[in-house]
Amino acid sequence: xxxxxxxxxxxxxxxxxxxxxTSPERYKAxxxxxxxxxxxxxxxxxxxxxxxxxxxxxxxLRDEIVNPMNVxxxxxxxxxxxxxxxxxxxxxxxxxxxxFKELSDxxxxxxILSVLKREFDGFVDLGLISSKGKLLCYAGPYSFLDxxxxxxNWYHNVIISGKHISDVFLGxxxxxxxxxxxxxxxxxxxxWILRTTIDTxxxxxxxxxxxxxxxxxxxxxxxxxxxxxNSKFYGKVLEPCQLDIPKGGQGTFVTEGQDxxxxxxxxxxxxxxxxxxxxxxVKPSSLILKTWFTFRTEIFFIYIASVLLIVLLVYKLTxxxxxxxxxxxxxxxxxxxxxxxxxxxxxxxxxxxxxxxEINNPLAIISQKAGLMKDLIENSTEFKEKPKFVxxxxxxxxxxxxCSTVTHRLLGFARRMDIEYEDLGVNDVLQEVISxxxxxxxxxxxxxxxxxxxxxxRVSSDRGQLQQVFLNILSNAFxxxxxxxxxxxxxxxxxxxxxxxxxxxxxxGMSEKELENIFEPFxxxxxxxxxxxxxxxxxxxxxxMGGSIKVQSKQGKGSxxxxxxxxxxxxxxxx
Amino acid sequence: xDSINVLIVDDEEELALTIAERLEIRGIxxxxxxxxxxxxxxxxxxxxDVVVLDVMMPGIGGLGILKQIKSLDPKIPVILLTGYGSxxxxxxxxNLGAFDYVLKxxxxxxxxxxxxxxxxxx
Numbered sequence: 001x002x003x004x005x006x007x008x009x010x011x012x013x014x015x016x017x018x019x020x021x022t023s024p025e026r027y028k029a030x031x032x033x034x035x036x037x038x039x040x041x042x043x044x045x046x047x048x049x050x051x052x053x054x055x056x057x058x059x060x061l062r063d064e065i066v067n068p069m070n071v072x073x074x075x076x077x078x079x080x081x082x083x084x085x086x087x088x089x090x091x092x093x094x095x096x097x098x099x100f101k102e103l104s105d106x107x108x109x110x111x112i113l114s115v116l117k118r119e120f121d122g123f124v125d126l127g128l129i130s131s132k133g134k135l136l137c138y139a140g141p142y143s144f145l146d147x148x149x150x151x152x153n154w155y156h157n158v159i160i161s162g163k164h165i166s167d168v169f170l171g172x173x174x175x176x177x178x179x180x181x182x183x184x185x186x187x188x189x190x191x192w193i194l195r196t197t198i199d200t201x202x203x204x205x206x207x208x209x210x211x212x213x214x215x216x217x218x219x220x221x222x223x224x225x226x227x228x229x230n231s232k233f234y235g236k237v238l239e240p241c242q243l244d245i246p247k248g249g250q251g252t253f254v255t256e257g258q259d260x261x262x263x264x265x266x267x268x269x270x271x272x273x274x275x276x277x278x279x280x281x282v283k284p285s286s287l288i289l290k291t292w293f294t295f296r297t298e299i300f301f302i303y304i305a306s307v308l309l310i311v312l313l314v315y316k317l318t319x320x321x322x323x324x325x326x327x328x329x330x331x332x333x334x335x336x337x338x339x340x341x342x343x344x345x346x347x348x349x350x351x352x353x354x355x356x357x358e359i360n361n362p363l364a365i366i367s368q369k370a371g372l373m374k375d376l377i378e379n380s381t382e383f384k385e386k387p388k389f390v391x392x393x394x395x396x397x398x399x400x401x402x403c404s405t406v407t408h409r410l411l412g413f414a415r416r417m418d419i420e421y422e423d424l425g426v427n428d429v430l431q432e433v434i435s436x437x438x439x440x441x442x443x444x445x446x447x448x449x450x451x452x453x454x455x456x457x458r459v460s461s462d463r464g465q466l467q468q469v470f471l472n473i474l475s476n477a478f479x480x481x482x483x484x485x486x487x488x489x490x491x492x493x494x495x496x497x498x499x500x501x502x503x504x505x506x507x508x509g510m511s512e513k514e515l516e517n518i519f520e521p522f523x524x525x526x527x528x529x530x531x532x533x534x535x536x537x538x539x540x541x542x543x544x545m546g547g548s549i550k551v552q553s554k555q556g557k558g559s560x561x562x563x564x565x566x567x568x569x570x571x572x573x574x575x
Numbered sequence: 576x577d578s579i580n581v582l583i584v585d586d587e588e589e590l591a592l593t594i595a596e597r598l599e600i601r602g603i604x605x606x607x608x609x610x611x612x613x614x615x616x617x618x619x620x621x622x623x624d625v626v627v628l629d630v631m632m633p634g635i636g637g638l639g640i641l642k643q644i645k646s647l648d649p650k651i652p653v654i655l656l657t658g659y660g661s662x663x664x665x666x667x668x669x670n671l672g673a674f675d676y677v678l679k680x681x682x683x684x685x686x687x688x689x690x691x692x693x694x695x696x697x
Contacts, residue, residue: 361679
């Protein structure tokens with residue numbers, strides 16, 4: 001039901017085509033509809049494809065940035081963790097391997113520090129702290145002996161969890177450091193702590209392995225957003241980071257956002273567990289935008305070019321198709337009209353034949369009665385009105401003769417005699433016909449000019465019918481020209497199939513209205529004595545022979561009848 | 576020369592009688608009948624010199640009557656009266672042994688000429 005309604009709507013409003021005839025509006029509408037439909041069915045999928053491509057490529061491009069960023073950040077985080085774990089386990093190893101007594105000896109402690117410095121990067125100093133928080137022994141560049149740490153946070157942390165890695169802080173030399181402290185748990189009576197300071201230059205080195213572009217940035221912060229290393233764009237070490245960083249989180253993830261300068265950026269976060277640092281990597285979106293713009297321009301141009309091509313093709317194809325349909329329609333219409341015409345002719349012919357037959361006998365009676373009257377009058381003695389009576393009977397006989405001419409013509413028109421084909425020369429037939437009319441031509445001083453093709457091929461046709469055709473046209477020409485008029489008769493070899501014959505006069509010519517009707521039965525311009533059957537008969541004969549006839553005429557200038565006859569009629573070819 | 580005796584066969588009696596009267600004026604003896612049976616009777620009893628026969632007759636038609644006349648007396652010349660549209664039938668009649676044909680409405684002089692020719696050919 002819904003589909004039907006939809007179809008109704010479409011046909012009613014969008015695709016309405018005038019149904020009848022071959023009017024230009026019909027083809028315009030047809031053309032418009034085909035073009036709309038074809039463009040719709042081609043451009044819609046194309047646009048869909050272009051849109052899908054557009055978003056797919058955008059997504060792919062993003063993934064291409066995001067995935068490596070994720071992996072690299074994660075890897076660097078692992079390196080940082082490893083670095084710290086390594087340092088932590090080294091310190092833990094010292095607290096286990098050495099006794100309190102040994103570590104209390106400054107010489108031994110210094111020796112351990114020098115070995116650490118040689119074997120590992122970053123160790124700055126080493127201090128032994130009592131369970132009460134007091135620095136007992138120290139090896140390093142500064143002297144903090146007897147310093148009390150019992151009030152500091154990290155000290156409590158160590159007491160609770162046995163180990164501690166601090167945030168970055170500036171040491172006395174104004175270099176960023178971190179502190180690692182480990183509590184000795186092997187001796188339950190004496191829980192001393194070993195504390196070491198580590199230079200964070202190694203962090204920078206590890207971050208540098210990311211090998212980032214000029215416009216990119218990477219740094220560490222703690223969970224409170226305080227920078228643990230220098231950042232290129234978002235502040236110095238120990239300053240609050242100028243980027244909003246999500247404090248809670250696990251693992252590594254990448255988001256898109258804007259920094260305070262309004263730059264569109266990709267940000268990768270990676271959360272370290274111990275200590276609770278966040279590794280942040282920042283890449284500006286503009287890096288991928290360049291590729292993106294190129295792609296977008298390309299896809300745009302390809303899309304526009306495709307659409308133009310489609311529209312052009314659709315136009316051309318539709319034009320060709322519609323004119324093809326139009327031609328076919330016109331041909332059909334013409335064939336239909338011709339059929340109608342010949343049907344009209346044949347039904348009029350049948351009617352005419354019937355009437356002619358019925359009239360023929362009374363006409364014969366009138367004619368004979370009048371003849372008898374004339375006989376009787378002529379044989380009688382003189383009386384006063386005798387000449388008048390002879391004149392009257394003669395007039396009756398003449399009129400019946402005229403009537404019989406009409407009935408003969410009507411019957412000739414209706415007659416369905418088979419054409420008897422014979423081999424003949426068209427020039428000869430024309431000469432024969434002219435010989436009938438020579439006397440009239442001489443009498444009226446009409447000049448007949450022959451322009452006959454001497455080498456005209458002989459044709460297969462019916463001599464009698466052809467004579468009638470030429471006689472009809474020539475009679476019309478004689479009627480059209482004034483005395484001293486001109487008639488030109490031409491013949492020529494038209495092509496492989498046809499010969500052409502034209503009969504041209506410089507007579508009164510015909511109006512357009514007359515031209516339209518000259519092949520219609522009973523249409524005549526010869527007032528009073530034309531039957532209106534000459535040209536329809538001519539037309540019928542020519543068509544029956546498979547030939548064609550056309551007329552050109554200008555009022556006051558004259559007319560030209562052109563006939564094309566088949567050299568070998570189709571019926572003969574078929575048989 | 577004895578006067579010629581012509582039998583006119585036409586269902587259109589007015590026409591037959593008029594032609595007969597005109598021929599009589601010109602010294603040709605005539606007899607008119609309006610159907611085939613009478614025509615055959617007349618041929619048997621009167622032995623006419625020439626038969627003028629209309630092709631368009633009711634019943635067995637002019638050509639049927641022609642055949643019967645010819646079977647009765649093959650030597651008798653028959654002139655057919657024919658309409659313009661039934662030329663083919665005249666040709667058929669000629670093949671059946673008719674002497675000649677005249678188109679209707681006929682010219683009396685033509686008819687007389689053909690009658691005289693027919694008599695001569697006998």
